[in-house]
Every structure is written in C-alpha cells, then in structure tokens.
Amino acid sequence: MDRLTAKTARGRVRNTTRWPQTGMDRDDVAAAFGGRPIDVPLGTDTAPPTLLAIRDIVMARLKSTGGRPALAGTDKKPRVPMSQDDWRLLEEIAAAAAEAVPGKPAKAVSPAQVAGVLVHWALDATRNDPDLRARILERAAHAGIGSRLAR
Amino acid sequence: MEPDADEIDIVAAFGAAPAHGERFAIYVPNKDRNGNPVAQRPWIDGALRLLSEVGGGATAMPPVTGAWLDPETGTLVVEEPVVVYVYIRPADFVAHLSDLVSFVKRLGRETGQGAVAIEWDGNFFTVEDFAE
Numbered sequence: 001m002d003r004l005t006a007k008t009a010r011g012r013v014r015n016t017t018r019w020p021q022t023g024m025d026r027d028d029v030a031a032a033f034g035g036r037p038i039d040v041p042l043g044t045d046t047a048p049p050t051l052l053a054i055r056d057i058v059m060a061r062l063k064s065t066g067g068r069p070a071l072a073g074t075d076k077k078p079r080v081p082m083s084q085d086d087w088r089l090l091e092e093i094a095a096a097a098a099e100a101v102p103g104k105p106a107k108a109v110s111p112a113q114v115a116g117v118l119v120h121w122a123l124d125a126t127r128n129d130p131d132l133r134a135r136i137l138e139r140a141a142h143a144g145i146g147s148r149l150a151r
Numbered sequence: 152m153e154p155d156a157d158e159i160d161i162v163a164a165f166g167a168a169p170a171h172g173e174r175f176a177i178y179v180p181n182k183d184r185n186g187n188p189v190a191q192r193p194w195i196d197g198a199l200r201l202l203s204e205v206g207g208g209a210t211a212m213p214p215v216t217g218a219w220l221d222p223e224t225g226t227l228v229v230e231e232p233v234v235v236y237v238y239i240r241p242a243d244f245v246a247h248l249s250d251l252v253s254f255v256k257r258l259g260r261e262t263g264q265g266a267v268a269i270e271w272d273g274n275f276f277t278v279e280d281f282a283e
Contacts, residue, residue, distance in 0.1 A: 017162040020172045022241040026274035029175075033252050035269060035276040 080115070090114050171206060173272035175244065176236035177255060181214070183263035184221060186228045194258055198235040201254055205244045206237035221265060228265075236270070256281045 029035075090111035126133045162169045177198050181191040195211050202209035214231035221228065244251075259267045259281035266277040 012157065013161075014158050015161045016158050017160050017169045019169050020241050022172055022239065022244055024173075024245075024271075026271050026276065029269075029271040030276040032248055033255055033269060033276070033278045034280045035278040 082115075087111060090118075170240055171238035172241045172244075173239055174236055174270065175202070175205070175239050175251075175272075176234050176270040177202070177258075178217065178232040178234055178268035178270075179211075179258070180230055180232050180262060180264060180267070182228055182230040184219070184228065184265035185263070186226075186230075187263075189262040191233065194262065195233050195235060197254065201247070201250060202235060202237035205239050205247045205251070207240065209235060209237040211235045217268075219265060232268070234270075253283060256283050 094109045094111045094114045126136055179191055179194045179198055181189060183189050199209050199211055212234045214233050217230055217232045219228045219230070220226075255267050255269065255278055258264070259278060264281070266279045267281075268275065268277050
C-alpha cells in the first residue's frame with residue numbers, strides 16, 4: 001500500500017494548541033525527588049545513556065588484529081568532511097571507549113572507528129524505521145540532497 | 152515562528168481538548184545494583200497504576216537494554232529496564248507528587264538500586280537517595 005502523506009499549500013504546519021503545563025521545570029521536579037539532574041537533554045548524542053551504549057557497541061565490534069583493533073565488518077574507508085567540533089567530540093568518545101575495563105588492559109580506539117560505529121548505528125535506525133527514513137528523506141529533500149539519498 | 156507555516160490547532164481539529172502537559176517517565180529496573188534479578192512486573196504494574204492517576208492512562212514500553220556504571224566499583228550492570236511514562240495532567244501531577252516520590256524511593260530501596268532514572272519533559276535525572 002502506498003504511504004499516505006499530507007501537505008498543505010505551504011508545505012509546513014505549525015500547531016497552535018496551547019498545551020497545559022505544570023509550570024515546574026526540571027530542577028523543581030528533580031528537587032522533589034531528591035534527584036541529581038544531569039545537564040544534558042535526552043535525544044542528543046551526548047546524553048549519558050547514549051554514551052554508555054556507544055561505548056558498549058564500539059567495544060563489542062572491535063576485533064584484535066595484533067595491533068590497533070579493527071572494526072569487524074568494515075571494508076570501505078571513505079573520506080568524510082566534518083567540522084573540527086565534531087572531530088573533537090569523536091576524539092573524546094574514542095578516549096572514553098579506550099579506557100580500560102576494570103581488570104583488563106586498555107584498548108586503542110580511533111575517532112574514525114567511533115565515527116564508523118555511529119554512522120552504522122544511525123543508518124541501522126533509519127533502515128529499521130520506515131517513519132524515520134521518510135522523515136530523513138523529506139528533510140534531505142528540503143536540503144537539496146534527497147535525490148541522492150533516495151537512490 | 153516559521154513565517155511560511157500554516158497555523159492549525161491540531162487538538163481542536165480532532166474535537167479534543169489539550170488536557171495533557173509534560174511527559175514524565177520512570178525506568179523500572181529488572182536487576183539490583185549488583186546485577187541480581189529483581190521482580191520487575193509488580194513495579195511495572197504499580198507504576199502504570201500510579202501514572203494513570205496523574206494522566207488518565209500510562210504506557211509501559213517493551214524492555215530495552217540499559218546500563219548503569221557503579222561509581223564505587225566501576226562495574227557495568229547491563230539490564231533490561233521498562234520505561235513507564237505518562238503525559239501528565241498538571242493538577243493531578245502536582246496533587247500526586249508526594250505519592251510519586253514515595254513510589255520511586257520505595258522502588259529504589261526495595262529492589263536494591265544504586266540509582267533510579269527519571270525523565271521529566273525531555274530531561275533526565277537520577278534518584279540515588281531512597282530515604283524518606
């Protein structure tokens with residue numbers, strides 16, 4: 001069955017519903033529970049649960065080849081342009097992943113290996129979620145790269 | 152504001168009233184702080200019941216894989232928590248806040264947790280002191 005889509009003449013809709021709010025912010029609620037806020041919103045790649053998961057995946061996919069461990073299942077090494085900020089974040093994640101598990105020696109992990117895992121992770125999520133894929137393709141189309149992604 | 156967007160009250164379009172506000176979620180663990188299994192189902196049921204009272208209904212997600220790093224030993228406890236969430240009705244949330252706090256602290260205490268994870272409106276925090 002074809003996917004149902006709806007578009008207005010202007011292509012976008014802004015919801016004007018006035019949602020009720022408690023007026024309580026994160027700190028109010030955390031204080032009520034005696035909790036400890038972690039100053040990163042969910043849904044970002046720097047949220048603590050996400051970083052833990054990244055580390056697990058990186059470590060699980062690394063295989064030892066005698067020298068620097070290589071990522072299993074990778075056979076392409078494309079050159080990908082990125083910002084200095086993104087590269088620095090990859091270096092931070094790689095350093096965290098390389099830390100020794102208690103009782104075991106540290107493993108060397110490169111920022112590029114981390115990038116490979118993150119890209120694989122994002123594409124996997126896209127592959128397995130038709131709605132997410134449709135949203136990404138729609139946004140990519142707005143950015144003028146849709147035709148290349150849709151191929 | 153997006154200048155080229157059509158403005159629609161989506162809730163009104165469905166003939167509904169916007170009664171629900173922020174999202175509140177409790178991560179219900181299935182292991183204690185040492186990695187030993189705990190009875191998760193009664194706590195899921197309890198959370199569903201309590202959160203339904205603050206939102207008229209609640210949702211328990213399928214188990215996910217999560218991890219908690221014990222800050223004292225460095226041990227990573229990998230478990231399958233169930234996230235139970237509700238879009239709250241503001242007045243009911245405020246009225247039941249002490250019940251929610253009590254539930255979370257009892258959950259932490261009686262299942263031997265190092266931390267219980269909570270989400271409020273897209274923000275994450277942990278409760279680590281379970282004394283009441």
